[in-house]
Structures are given as structure tokens and as C-alpha cells.
Amino acid sequence: MSRATVRIPTPLRTFTGGAGEVPVEAATVGEVLRVLGESHAGLAERILDGEGRLRNFVNVFVNDRNVRVLEGLESAVPDGAVINIVPAVAGGKP
């Protein structure tokens, strides 16, 4: 188990009560998302599709590495890692 900090992007902060960072203990990125989803209802569904795969318009980075070129959701989370969740953002079209 590693202790990591997950940075929550603004569009998803409605699921974290406005919090921009959530501390998580987990060994893999998949576990991080599962733990997050358990503590914050609705959040995991924004990041993973119905089959549990990373959605096409969201990326997850362990420190600066994109998990798509690591081992996806199996990617290891080192102790002290910063996990960035980065959704596609278009702009402020009202």
C-alpha cells in the first residue's frame, strides 16, 4: 500500500465536496479509482466506463507519467505519488 495524493480537476470537484486534493492509500491506479469511487459517489463513473476502462476523454497521470503508456489501471502507485486526473476541457461556451 502506498500513500498518494489525488488531484481532482475542477469539473469533478462536485463529487468531492469541492476538495481539490484527496489522500488515498492504494497500490495501483485501479485501486486508487476504486477507493475514490467508494468515498465519493459518482466520481469513478466519470473516469471509467461501464466496463471499467479509462474513458476516452480522461487521462490519469502517476506523477508526470500517463498510465496509458504504463500498465493502465494496473500501474503501480509509488509511495508519495501525486495522481493527476485530467479531463478534456473545451472552454467556457455558455
Place this chain on the structure above:
Amino acid sequence: MNARQRRLLQLKQTVPEVGPREAFTLQQEGATLVDVREPDEVAGGSPIGAERIVRGFLELEIENRVPDLEQPLVVMCAGGARSLFAAQDLRELGYRKVWSMAGGFNGWKNQGLPMEVPRVLTQGQRERYGRHLTVPEVGEAGQLKLLASRVLLIGAGGLGSPAAFYLAAAGVGTIGLVDDDVVDRSNLQRQILHTDERVGTPKVDSARATLQALNPDVKVETHAERLSAANVERLFQGYDVVVDGSDNFPTRYLVNDACVKLGLPNVHGAIFRFEGQLSVFWPDYPARQGPCYRCLFPEPPPPELAPSCAEAGVLGVLPGVIGTLEAIEAIKVLLGIGDPLVGRLVLYDALDQRFTEVEVPRDPGCPVCGDEAGEVTYVEYEEICAV
């Protein structure tokens, strides 16, 4: 014999001289021709390929242009006198193979050797861009490059305003603006190209007025159209860089796909409330193969998963930060200096005042720029937020 004549005779003893034809041969063999005449003289013509450094700045500038003291130099002026003085100074500076060209440019021209009329800055441009001219990475050559450059901005709004403003100030010669919107009072909290009295007028016209008031050197091409699959290639034609400051997913994917197809660098900025994203998507970047926007985000979110329209909103200063960074990336790409954000994504959080950089790997399976990608066909996504 006066002092000047005496000194010239002395110099002829120590500085080897070559005629124009011999100088040309030396140049073809790899020597650098250094034209030390004044800008108004150079404006009338100068040997092709010559380094042009005015006599007054020669010692200060020469190492920036020719760092190797072993590089052979042929110094030239109009008649062959100033170049003797200049050549002697270069020898004293440490250059070991220095010639003075007897007969100067007049002799070069009379012998029909290859010359060009170089583009040079006007006196007004020298004043305006003086602080660029003293930066070695820009200098006169870079400034001339900017003046000959063409940048297309998608959107004359929050991001496009600061980007276009600074690009115009920097002397990017042609700035294209694509925006079909009119100025609304609610835009003025962040869209600094527009003014209160221009509320209701087309944004591209308002933007042009501001940009040309700042810098009349700049040609502003306005396209009061909404970007579509039908017009995107026509609008992108002839530009060197595209700066994406759009506010919706359909446009962003269209910009990406057209940039990939046309080989154009796509300077990307996006903002939401207090957060910004910045990158340069450019698969054809000469230094390393870069990703495109679809390598990062293959598809836009469906409407039900996109940030809701009610949530949209932005701190007015935020596009100032991101749009200005887009202008910096555009200028770097135009000048070929520094390391552009190709393959890197910068995340900016204004509340924490934090920049984070993450990698954007190229996806070899990308449907648009990947190894197996075929001809690009444009997809027109549905407008998510049609309020």
C-alpha cells in the same frame, strides 16, 4: 599622406586582401562573408549569404554569429577601406583566418557576383522592436521572420485576446482571426481586445481595431465565420501556426484534425474556472514526432458527461495567463527557438498558483495521426452546449 592613408597602408601590410572573385571562391569553400556596411547601404544589396553586422557592433556581435575562431572570414564594406580596419579588429579579437575584400561591394557588384536585396527593418521598426533586436535568440533575422509570419487564431475571445494582442505587439506580420460572434458586455470581464463601446459589433472587427491601434505593421485578416468541415482547410491555408482559443469541443477536434492533415502546429490552450491546460500538438514537429490532441483525448465527452453549461465560468485573468503562454509557444515555433510544449501538457491551477507538467505520449494507434491512420476525414461533433 595623411594619417588615415598611413594607417591603411600599415593595415595592408598585416591584413591579407582578396578581390571579390577570390572572396566568392572562399565563400563557396566555406568562409563566412561579413558585410560591415550600414543598414542603408545593405538595403541596396549585399552578397547572398553574407552575415550583415554593422561596423559599430562587429566585435560585440560576431561571436553570436560565428562562434568558431578558426572559421575563415572575409570582411567587406563598400570600397575596401572600412573592411581593413574591421578585419584587423577581428584578428585582434582572436579570429585566425581573416581577409579584407579589396574593392568592396562595388567591386562585387561590378563583377556580377551573386547578390540579393535583403529584407531589412525600417527605422520605425528598429525603434518598435528594439528590445527584440537585442535578444540574440530573436535579433534582426528573427524579427524579420516574425514580420513574414502568419498566425491564425481560432476565437477572438478570452484566450484569443491576449494571444493576438501579444503576437501583434511582437510584430507577427499577419494575424488571422476566426470568430463569428459579436461582442457582448459579459465578454469584457476577460476579452481584453474589445471595448464597452463595441458591444454588439463583430468580434473580429473589434479585435482588428485594437490590434492595428497597437501595431499598424500588422495585417489582420478577419474571418467572421464559424469553423466547419467545409471551410477549415480554406481558412487554414497559408498560415504557419494555428492558435486554438476556441470554447467548444467540435471546434477543437476540427482544429486538431485539420492541423494534422495540413502539418500545422496547433498551439492549444483551454480553461475552466481557475484551471488551464496548455500544449502544442504537432505530429510534424521536426525535432521529435509529437502527439496530436486525439492522442491525449481520442474523443470528446458525450453531453451528459461534459461539464454542465451552468458550471462553465472562468476567472477573467485566467485566459490572460493561458493565452499569453500560447503566444509564447507560437513565437517559439515561428522562430524555431527553445523547446516547445510538443509531447508535454502543462496544467495550471490559479488557486494553488501551481504549474504541473505531464507527458503526452504519441499514440501509434491514433486514428488521425497514428501509424495506420489513413486520409483525415472530418467529424462534426454535436454542439454539447447549444444555449
